[in-house]
Amino acid sequence: MDGKDRRKDWVARAPRTAGLERIEAYFGGRGYEMHRHDTYAIGRTLSGVQSFHYRRGLRHSLPGGTLVLHPDEAHDGQAGTDAGFRYRMLYVEPALVQRMLGGQPLPFVPGGLSDDPRLRAAAEPLLRTMSQPLDPLEEADALYDLAQALATVAGQRGGRRAFDYGAAERARQRIHDGLAGRLTLADLEAASGRDRWSLSRDFRALYGVSPYRYATLRRLDACRRLMLAGLGLAEAALAAGFTDQSHMSRHFSAAYGMPPGRWLAMLRAGA
Numbered sequence: 001m002d003g004k005d006r007r008k009d010w011v012a013r014a015p016r017t018a019g020l021e022r023i024e025a026y027f028g029g030r031g032y033e034m035h036r037h038d039t040y041a042i043g044r045t046l047s048g049v050q051s052f053h054y055r056r057g058l059r060h061s062l063p064g065g066t067l068v069l070h071p072d073e074a075h076d077g078q079a080g081t082d083a084g085f086r087y088r089m090l091y092v093e094p095a096l097v098q099r100m101l102g103g104q105p106l107p108f109v110p111g112g113l114s115d116d117p118r119l120r121a122a123a124e125p126l127l128r129t130m131s132q133p134l135d136p137l138e139e140a141d142a143l144y145d146l147a148q149a150l151a152t153v154a155g156q157r158g159g160r161r162a163f164d165y166g167a168a169e170r171a172r173q174r175i176h177d178g179l180a181g182r183l184t185l186a187d188l189e190a191a192s193g194r195d196r197w198s199l200s201r202d203f204r205a206l207y208g209v210s211p212y213r214y215a216t217l218r219r220l221d222a223c224r225r226l227m228l229a230g231l232g233l234a235e236a237a238l239a240a241g242f243t244d245q246s247h248m249s250r251h252f253s254a255a256y257g258m259p260p261g262r263w264l265a266m267l268r269a270g271a
Contacts, residue, residue: 008028008269009025009026009027009028009031009266009269010025010026010266010269010270011023011024011025011263011266011267011269011270012024012025012130012267012270012271013130013267013270014129014130014131014132014133015133017133017134017136017139019092019093019095019096020090020091020092020093020096020126020139020143021039021090021091022088022089022090022091022126022127022130023088023089023090023091023130024046024086024087024088024089024130024270025086025087025089025266025270026084026085026086027077027078027079027084027085028079028084029078029079029084030078030079031076031077031078031079031085031257032075032076032077032078032256032257032258033076033253033257033258034053034074034075034076034257035074035075035076035253035254035255035256035257036072036073036074036075036254036255037071037072037091037217037255037256038071038072038093038094038207038208038209038213038214038217038255039071039091039092039093039094039208039217040068040069040070040071040091040092040093040094040097040150040208041067041068041069041075041089041090041091042066042067042068042069042089042090042091042092042123042126042146043066043067043087043088043089043090043123043127044061044063044064044065044066044067044087044088044120044123044127045061045062045063045065045067045085045086045087046063046086046087046088047063047083047085047086048079048080048081048083048084048085048086049061049062049079049080049081049083049085050062050067050077050079050080050085050087051077051078051079051080052075052076052077052078052112053074053075053076054069054073054074054075054111054112055073055111055112057111059111059112059113060080061087061113064115064120065113065114065115065120066113066114066115066116066119066120066123067087067089067112067113068109068112068113068114068119068150068153069112070106070108070109070112070208071094071106071207071208071209072208072209072213073112075112076257077257088127088130090123090126090127092143092146094106094206094207094208094209095169095172095207096143096147097147097150098165098169098206098207100143100144100147100148101147101148101151102165103163103165103206104151104156105156105162105163105205105206106205106206106207106208107147107150107151107153107154107156108154109150109153109154114153116149116153118149118152118153119146119149119150119153121149122142122145122146122148122149122150123146123149125138125141125142126139126142126143126146162205163201163202163205163206164194164198164202165202165206167192167193167194167199167202168192168194168199168202168203168206168207170191170192170193171188171191171192171194171199171203171211172203172207172211172214173191174187174188174191174192175188175211175214175215175218176218179215179218179219179222179240179241180241181241183211183215185199185200185211188211199211216251216255217255219240219241219242219248219251220240220248220251220252220255220256222236222239222240222241223236223237223240223242223248223252223260224260224263226239226240227260227264228264228267233245233248233249233260233261236248237249248260
């Protein structure tokens with residue numbers, strides 16, 4: 001990325017694998033408006049000052065620390081100085097973390113920033129480079145270490161489960177199977193064997209968002225894949241299960257902090 005024009009904002013994506021997305025980006029000023037998504041955002045600032053509003057405070061990330069934004073927490077992003085900022089970030093699905101932790105509540109790191117060397121070391125293999133795909137075994141080991149580091153830094157201890165992980169996971173799979181159609185809580189009740197309110201509580205605790213938002217974000221994942229494959233915004237929206245382009249664009253901006261057209265343009269600039 002050293003040859004990039006620093007006067008222009010850009011985003012470059014690493015090859016995506018199941019449950020994990022990695023990017024590197026540069027912003028000279030305002031990067032993202034306030035938004036929230038249903039994944040962990042874990043990364044590091046490579047240069048400059050990365051400033052963001054998070055949980056009623058303004059944070060400043062400098063090179064050397066680790067950013068840990070919890071699923072479904074609102075945040076934005078902008079340069080803290082005139083020099084802009086460059087960073088790498090990986091987005092990890094809570095379901096992937098759950099496979100490593102076995103049904104504990106999601107680890108929470110207060111403040112969105114950590115100087116803990118254990119967390120930095122665990123994230124290093126996943127943030128080392130964006131230009132090459134990770135070896136599957138290396139990725140699996142790194143994700144396991146990252147989940148354990150998150151739990152340790154968050155002060156979690158293993159203990160008796162307070163939630164029905166099996167039922168929540170059955171509901172999550174039902175969402176994936178039914179994205180093309182209309183999903184209801186009754187569908188999820190039938191798939192999970194739990195009443196809808198207990199299921200909603202467990203789903204939020206175990207995956208960080210409600211079943212509805214989880215389904216919306218999965219449809220947005222499908223939209224991004226279709227748009228990158230060359231499908232127009234309107235066609236991608238309909239194919240992914242949204243009612244129209246406007247419906248998709250509204251959810252896209254709420255999840256990623258920018259409209260889909262700008263996202264596509266920035267990816268082309270970073271290619």
